[in-house]
Amino acid sequence: QQQVKQSPQSLIVQKGGIPIINCAYENTAFDYFPWYQQFPGKGPALLIAIRPDVSEKKEGRFTISFNKSAKQFSLHIMDSQPGDSATYFCAASSGFQKLVFGTGTRLLVSP
Amino acid sequence: DTAVSQTPKYLVTQMGNDKSIKCEQNLGHDTMYWYKQDSKKFLKIMFSYNNKELIINETVPNRFSPKSPDKAHLNLHINSLELGDSAVYFCASSQMGGENGYTFGSGTRLTVV
Numbered sequence: 001q002q003q004v005k006q007s008p009q010s011l012i013v014q015k016g017g018i019p020i021i022n023c024a025y026e027n028t029a030f031d032y033f034p035w036y037q038q039f040p041g042k043g044p045a046l047l048i049a050i051r052p053d054v055s056e057k058k059e060g061r062f063t064i065s066f067n068k069s070a071k072q073f074s075l076h077i078m079d080s081q082p083g084d085s086a087t088y089f090c091a092a093s094s095g096f097q098k099l100v101f102g103t104g105t106r107l108l109v110s111p
Numbered sequence: 112d113t114a115v116s117q118t119p120k121y122l123v124t125q126m127g128n129d130k131s132i133k134c135e136q137n138l139g140h141d142t143m144y145w146y147k148q149d150s151k152k153f154l155k156i157m158f159s160y161n162n163k164e165l166i167i168n169e170t171v172p173n174r175f176s177p178k179s180p181d182k183a184h185l186n187l188h189i190n191s192l193e194l195g196d197s198a199v200y201f202c203a204s205s206q207m208g209g210e211n212g213y214t215f216g217s218g219t220r221l222t223v224v
Binding site (some may be wrong): 034036038041042043044045046049087089097098099100101103104106 | 154156203215218
């Protein structure tokens with residue numbers, strides 16, 4: 001049972017483009033929604049996170065949009081760079097415990 | 112360097128063997144986790160310890176046994192290894208109730224042959 005559904009599975013954009021990765025959840029008890037970035041051979045690293053009391057959060061070129069009624073949230077990467085090429089995971093938890101991860105999106109930003 | 116460090120980075124072993132993976136964090140976090148990442152990159156939680164107490168134990172074969180000697184260490188012992196155990200195992204830590212997220216180690220790639 002996949003508690004957090006993530007799409008697309010893979011994504012190719014040109015440098016400067018705005019990749020968008022989407023996630024949907026079912027458990028209304030979830031109250032913490034982070035995004036993680038993983039480079040090959042490394043562990044996932046926290047990128048940005050949002051709580052359900054706000055609809056958008058921006059940190060640098062990364063923005064989370066959150067739609068509580070639709071139980072969906074998405075990651076936008078502005079002015080994407082080749083160095084952003086990585087696998088991105090959305091996740092969710094209730095009370096910061098037991099993070100449940102999405103299935104991951106492999107992003108390739110071409111020069 | 113403050114970090115979550117796990118050893119070994121690579122582990123190749125034969126079916127039926129017993130092996131251990133060690134994890135240490137010097138971030139002062141009170142909660143540690145083991146996650147398994149399969150060949151399709153899916154991350155699934157296995158165990159979680161808070162201040163040496165087991166708080167999450169997902170549906171994992173009892174051949175897997177975590178041990179937390181103190182809140183800075185969480186080791187994973189695997190008995191009678193099977194081919195299906197091949198994966199990357201990640202240790203992570205966090206501060207219970209904190210919004211700073213999990214800090215992951217670099218992973219241990221286990222290959223069972």
